[in-house]
Amino acid sequence: MDKEYNIDNFLHKPLSWLSVEDNSEDIAISSRIRLARNISGINFPISSDLIEREHVLKLVTDAVTKNKKYENSIFYRADKLSAHDRRFLLERRLISREFCSGLEGSALIVSSDEKMGIMVNEEDHLRMQILRPGCSLRQIWHDINEIDDMFSKEFPFVFNSTLGYLTSCPTNVGTGMRASVMLDLPGLTIIGHINGVIYGAGKLGLAIRGLYGEGSEPLGNLYQVSNQSTLGESEEAIIQRIENIIVQIIKHEKNARKVLLEKRRDFLLDYIGRSYGILCYSYILSAREALNSISALRMGVVLKMFSSLDLNKINELFLAIQDAHLQKIAGRKLTASERDVFRAELVRKKLKS
Amino acid sequence: MDKEYNIDNFLHKPLSWLSVEDNSEDIAISSRIRLARNISGINFPISSDLIEREHVLKLVTDAVTKNKKYENSIFYRADKLSAHDRRFLLERRLISREFCSGLEGSALIVSSDEKMGIMVNEEDHLRMQILRPGCSLRQIWHDINEIDDMFSKEFPFVFNSTLGYLTSCPTNVGTGMRASVMLDLPGLTIIGHINGVIYGAGKLGLAIRGLYGEGSEPLGNLYQVSNQSTLGESEEAIIQRIENIIVQIIKHEKNARKVLLEKRRDFLLDYIGRSYGILCYSYILSAREALNSISALRMGVVLKMFSSLDLNKINELFLAIQDAHLQKIAGRKLTASERDVFRAELVRKKLKS
Secondary structure (H helix, E strand, C coil), rough: CECCCCHHHHHCCHHHHHHCCCCCCCEEEEEEEEEEECCCCCCCHHHCCCHHHHHHHHHHHHHHHHHHHHHHEEEEHHHCCCCCHHHHHHCCCCCCHHHHHHHCCCCCEEECCCEEEEEEEEEEEEEEEEEEEEEHHHHHHHHHHHHHHHHHHHHCCEECCCCCCCCCHHHHCEEEEEEEEEEECHHHCCCCCCCHHHHHHHCCCCEEECCCECCCCCCCCCCEECCCCCCCCCHHHHHHHHHHHHHHHHHHHHHHHHHHHHHHHEEEHHHHHHHHHHHHHCCCCCHHHHHHHHHHHHHHHHCCCCCCCCHHHHHHHHCCCHHHHHHHCCCCCCCHHHHHHHHHHHHHHHHCC | EEEECHHHEEEEECCCCCCCCCCCCCEEEEEEEEECEEECCCCCEEEEEEHHHHHHHHHHHHHHCCCCCHHEEEEEEHCCCCHHHHHHHHHHHCCCHHHHCCCCCCCEECCCCCCEEEECCCCEECCCCCCEEEHHHHHHHHHHHHHHHHHHCCCCCCCCCEEEEEEHHHHHCEEEEEEEEEEECCCCCCCCHHHHHHHHHHHCCCCEEEEEEECCEEEEEEEEEEEECCCCHHHHHHHHHHHHHHHHHHHHHHHHHHHHHHHHHHHHHHHHHHHHHHHHHCCCHHHHHHHHHHHHHHHHCCCCCCCCCCCCHHHHHHHHHHHHHHHHHHHHCCHHHHHHHHHHHHHHHHCCC
């Protein structure tokens, strides 16, 4: 395991879970499954001491190191990361807000392609996740199951035969699984049907949240669809339910775009064109405006309005324009207004190149 | 005189009074002097009958035809022009709103380069004007004086030794002259000093009005500076006074741009860049937004931000995006929303070519 890996190197690699081979994944951007697990006989992190947490850390890293597939993973101790680096990892979806508190004995293990990540001693002993492009929960479930099995062979997890896996927070008890798919829904947002979709998904036990998960507002027309409950249903059943609804939402979104193209064509082209104009020529660009404009541009790319752009370039922009990423790219701390200026410059350059 | 000249031909010639040879005229766009005259012994148009108006028309056209310089002028009877053509000529600053009423016996005589125009039987028997690029009132005064003399040799004007030339409206009595300079003042508008300038000019007996003259609101940061009074002062003195103030306003405008460039550079670049982005990529564009964006872009051209654009191209855009011009270019009547779509398309094309 690489404990000296420079975090800045992440910047210079394309993000594999955002990379698509063609433009087929035009609505479902990425998928993610996270499993919460705790090791038997050791206090949960919230009530543990440093010795226990270090013990957990050793158990987990030893297990990962044994696995050929993940032996080159990268390792970061939470308390060794600067606040800025934590924010950076948060933006890359590798850690949680909770993890940002930097508890001593907490650590992140991440595969070098960033698809697999394990937070150790966050709220639970293990929070493992896999990210992939597109709507790919089944593939992810297969892969994360392997990791789960790998750990199970090394140490027993806290498991109750009635409830399932036990976790710090009751909302995770049972499967300990949170599965989510990130969707880009400009069509439904524009025609004003998005609230109906959110309401409908809620009635089916799914949550639709903004880009940054729980409590965050929708930005850039990006929405995360995830399961609300983890109890009383198998993982496969949960995944099946999410996928069924994703198929429905994608159908609605495609229909919304079709309606816009047929009945409000000028409006739609104007909406996309202006967003592109702002991204290409503004000199002050807030994160909110950038996200909203990038989402509009993304729809333009899907509609083949921009021959020189592909979805990978757009998906990368979503990541790059975030605060911590901007500062990593700039190589220095930026004030809020400096960020808006630098963000505009970065976007102009990326779209010109 | 050409009485069969197709009005649409105007579209296909660069407008000489908007054409500049270099980018030196970056603030003063164009100048104009108009003289109001009435022929002795004939009722003013407001109280005249058709026979009298036809008589005036013959006197004026005969005089113009005799003059080598203007023998190729073009002639349009007001009542023969469609409402749409009148609007088109109004946008080209060749006729007044008053003239648009289409009184029988009224006519427009215009030189083929559109620099010289005479409305016959508008409010007064003669309303002659000369337009030129830049701040050029002295040159215009020289040229329009010649025309005035040319007519004086053919028929006496109504002249009172105390008051000067008599006119239909008392506000024109005296010199009968209205001299104006069109200024592009985005800097003063942005930093919020424009109202101070308007107030100051008013105290010095000058009016500052919007693009379409009296009663019109400022659009696209374009302002017309003109003399309020025509009485008790020689033409040269009025022109001198206007030029003195124009010099001051230009100094203030340059200073405003300098301040913006030095202290609010990002804001200024953003303002200009976004305007360019909107002009290049929008699909629905109102006249107001177009004018404001073109004005911002004009400042960008002056600041050498756009190497492929020059002021002539921008000045032409100011004209082309107006309602009647759009419909001439489209070759058909357009509804308000069709105009916004066609305007956006036209601007996109013009900026790409």
